[in-house]
Amino acid sequence: MSDVLSAPLVVEFPFTRSLGPVQSAFLTGLRERTVLGVRTEDGTVLVPPVEYDPVTANEIRDLVEVAPTGTVTTWAWNPAPRRDQPLGTPFAWVLVRLDGAATALLHVLDAPGPDAVRAGMRVRIRWAATRTGAITDIACFEPYDGEPDDSEPAPHTGEFTDPVTGIVTPARLDYVHTPGRAQSAYLTALEDHRMVGERCPACRKVYVPPRGACPTCGVATAEQVEVGPRGTVTTFCIVNIKAKNLDIEVPYVYAHIALDGADLALHGRIAGIPYDQVRMGLRVEPVWAGAGQGSRHPDHYRPTGEPDADYDTYKELV
Amino acid sequence: MRDVAIVAFAQTAHRRRTDELSEVDLLMPVLHEVLGATGLKANEIGFTCSGSADYLAGRAFSFTMALDGVGAHPPISESHVEMDGAWALYEAWVKIQTGEADTALVYSYGKSSPGRVRDVLTRQLDPYYLAPLWPDSVALAALQAQALIDAGATDEGALAAVAARNRTAAAGNPHAQLAGDVPAGDYLVHPLRTGDCPPIGDGAAAVVLAAGDTARALCARPAWIRGIDHRIEAHGLGVRDLTDSPSARLAAERAGAFERPVDTAELHAPFTSQEVVLRQALRLGDDVRVNPSGGALAANPVMAAGLIRLGEAAARIHRGESDRALAHATSGPCLQQNLVAVLEGESAHA
Numbered sequence: 001m002s003d004v005l006s007a008p009l010v011v012e013f014p015f016t017r018s019l020g021p022v023q024s025a026f027l028t029g030l031r032e033r034t035v036l037g038v039r040t041e042d043g044t045v046l047v048p049p050v051e052y053d054p055v056t057a058n059e060i061r062d063l064v065e066v067a068p069t070g071t072v073t074t075w076a077w078n079p080a081p082r083r084d085q086p087l088g089t090p091f092a093w094v095l096v097r098l099d100g101a102a103t104a105l106l107h108v109l110d111a112p113g114p115d116a117v118r119a120g121m122r123v124r125i126r127w128a129a130t131r132t133g134a135i136t137d138i139a140c141f142e143p144y145d146g147e148p149d150d151s152e153p154a155p156h157t158g159e160f161t162d163p164v165t166g167i168v169t170p171a172r173l174d175y176v177h178t179p180g181r182a183q184s185a186y187l188t189a190l191e192d193h194r195m196v197g198e199r200c201p202a203c204r205k206v207y208v209p210p211r212g213a214c215p216t217c218g219v220a221t222a223e224q225v226e227v228g229p230r231g232t233v234t235t236f237c238i239v240n241i242k243a244k245n246l247d248i249e250v251p252y253v254y255a256h257i258a259l260d261g262a263d264l265a266l267h268g269r270i271a272g273i274p275y276d277q278v279r280m281g282l283r284v285e286p287v288w289a290g291a292g293q294g295s296r297h298p299d300h301y302r303p304t305g306e307p308d309a310d311y312d313t314y315k316e317l318v
Numbered sequence: 319m320r321d322v323a324i325v326a327f328a329q330t331a332h333r334r335r336t337d338e339l340s341e342v343d344l345l346m347p348v349l350h351e352v353l354g355a356t357g358l359k360a361n362e363i364g365f366t367c368s369g370s371a372d373y374l375a376g377r378a379f380s381f382t383m384a385l386d387g388v389g390a391h392p393p394i395s396e397s398h399v400e401m402d403g404a405w406a407l408y409e410a411w412v413k414i415q416t417g418e419a420d421t422a423l424v425y426s427y428g429k430s431s432p433g434r435v436r437d438v439l440t441r442q443l444d445p446y447y448l449a450p451l452w453p454d455s456v457a458l459a460a461l462q463a464q465a466l467i468d469a470g471a472t473d474e475g476a477l478a479a480v481a482a483r484n485r486t487a488a489a490g491n492p493h494a495q496l497a498g499d500v501p502a503g504d505y506l507v508h509p510l511r512t513g514d515c516p517p518i519g520d521g522a523a524a525v526v527l528a529a530g531d532t533a534r535a536l537c538a539r540p541a542w543i544r545g546i547d548h549r550i551e552a553h554g555l556g557v558r559d560l561t562d563s564p565s566a567r568l569a570a571e572r573a574g575a576f577e578r579p580v581d582t583a584e585l586h587a588p589f590t591s592q593e594v595v596l597r598q599a600l601r602l603g604d605d606v607r608v609n610p611s612g613g614a615l616a617a618n619p620v621m622a623a624g625l626i627r628l629g630e631a632a633a634r635i636h637r638g639e640s641d642r643a644l645a646h647a648t649s650g651p652c653l654q655q656n657l658v659a660v661l662e663g664e665s666a667h668a
Contacts, residue, residue: 173441
């Protein structure tokens with residue numbers, strides 16, 4: 001079994017974005033089952049619309065309404081839909097040029113199989129039952145046997161009641177994080193309430209937590225060195241704002257602590273002493289988090305009762 | 319303009335996963351290798367520039383950890399691009415052109431193994447019209463492949479031949495992840511089969527750039543960058559002609575690629591269909607040796623694969639196997655952004 005640790009890591013954001021006038025009109029239009037494009041200075045109708053002419057870079061606001069029907073310009077059959085894609089059953093990715101538009105929109109096509117899809121096929125929008133003003137208000141495209149509508153797109157004000165001015169797009173990515181050899185060794189030692197650093201073979205400094213490299217010499221570190229458990233406060237600050245979801249009374253002290261034997265200070269909270277009596281040079285020791293709180297790290301550091309360290313012993317670590 | 323050359327190149331053995339290695343562990347051996355090849359010490363480098371993407375690791379500012387591998391203290395002159403290392407090389411080249419540095423260390427790395435890279439890459443798409451649909455990188459490449467097939471520019475057999483040629487060439491590349499006889503496989507997204515798609519893996523690369531006589535002192539046969547340029551086209555796939563790459567052609571023209579024939583081309587074409595587009599856009603005839611390394615179809619460490627194309631082209635010049643080589647890197651969906659450099663050995667320029 002590998003001694004390298006790994007753990008699931010989920011990165012998830014509800015991205016909140018504001019919309020400009022053109023994107024606002026387009027996405028609000030989708031909510032109202034109306035597809036809008038924008039006309040460039042040379043008369044080309046772009047769908048989906050943009051705010052600036054891709055050729056001249058001039059601002060463009062000349063909105064027009066195009067048809068909910070169109071023609072597939074290219075496609076790709078997806079036999080295995082991935083999480084969050086618009087359809088859960090096999091589908092075709094398609095670029096669709098809607099009737100009245102000169103450019104194509106990327107979306108998906110609900111079709112029985114790849115043999116049922118070709119460039120040039122006619123399709124129409126299937127609207128989502130619940131629409132909020134997003135590209136996913138188009139649930140998908142579906143085959144449609146009507147002829148192209150060659151009529152000129154009608155001008156549109158782009159004005160709707162209760163326009164959508166922003167979108168929230170959830171995004172979730174799943175990872176398996178592996179911190180590598182050096183940090184795995186550090187985390188494993190913490191389980192036994194030990195702190196392990198690594199010594200640089202060139203400058204002999206001991207780094208904790210170790211990251212596998214000496215940032216001064218740019219060489220790999222491998223020699224493990226046990227440090228602490230006692231250490232010296234090299235500098236500190238007093239925190240007066242309570243962090244969300246953090247059950248620690250303010251004010252509290254957050255400090256840099258040079259563990260004995262280490263050449264780099266790490267950080268931790270100081271408790272067991274009034275906040276206004278913490279000082280540089282204070283000697284401290286770790287208090288480990290109790291069972292059920294994740295015992296893999298010190299919950300905080302408390303005074304050892306030793307005399308303060310002499311400034312000269314830690315001045316290089318401040 | 320100053321004469322600037324690639325004087326050293328190193329890359330990792332690219333592998334499907336490297337759980338035991340942190341990013342800096344992955345990177346350090348190649349940094350030491352390029353520095354060792356030139357005899358330069360880390361503190362003698364004028365400028366350092368790197369390329370990577372936080373989304374691969376799923377951690378903010380992940381590149382700052384990798385900096386430990388270059389010895390960033392005492393303070394160095396350093397920069398980073400959230401892109402393939404080929405663009406970091408471009409920034410370093412500009413820095414040397416300004417006269418502020420005579421040498422540069424350029425590196426990039428990517429570990430695709432922690433996440434699902436097809437999904438991860440959807441997050442670089444337009445967040446209003448594209449990203450909410452989660453069109454993955456293979457799907458977008460497949461749209462381009464089908465457009466090429468419909469245009470009569472290729473067919474599935476020709477695409478399979480592109481894959482076979484690259485992976486046969488990769489048999490001579492000890493760093494390749496995938497080499498030799500690789501089955502065409504099932505459709506991943508029709509018309510692309512697994513064999514048309516790059517392997518997913520972890521890897522890193524580094525080069526050293528140097529100007530003028532410094533380059534001559536560091537390398538027996540420097541690979542001079544005679545021209546370098548990068549261009550971009552519209553993000554929206556529906557406004558582009560997916561069967562062509564006007565940005566690659568323009569970058570090549572501005573880099574001087576069409577002034578004289580090249581003997582070698584290293585193309586950053588992760589999908590077989592993209593090689594079809596690039597050969598045509600870059601006017602590469604059958605007499606040009608394309609991807610003797612096996613290209614991105616043999617190893618595609620995301621964010622390093624483009625820099626590796628520049629490095630592989632330069633290494634062939636270092637070894638005397640090429641006199642004038644074209645190196646290409648791409649970024650974004652369906653060859654949206656393209657960088658082209660023209661590299662020459664000393665004798666070719668005489």
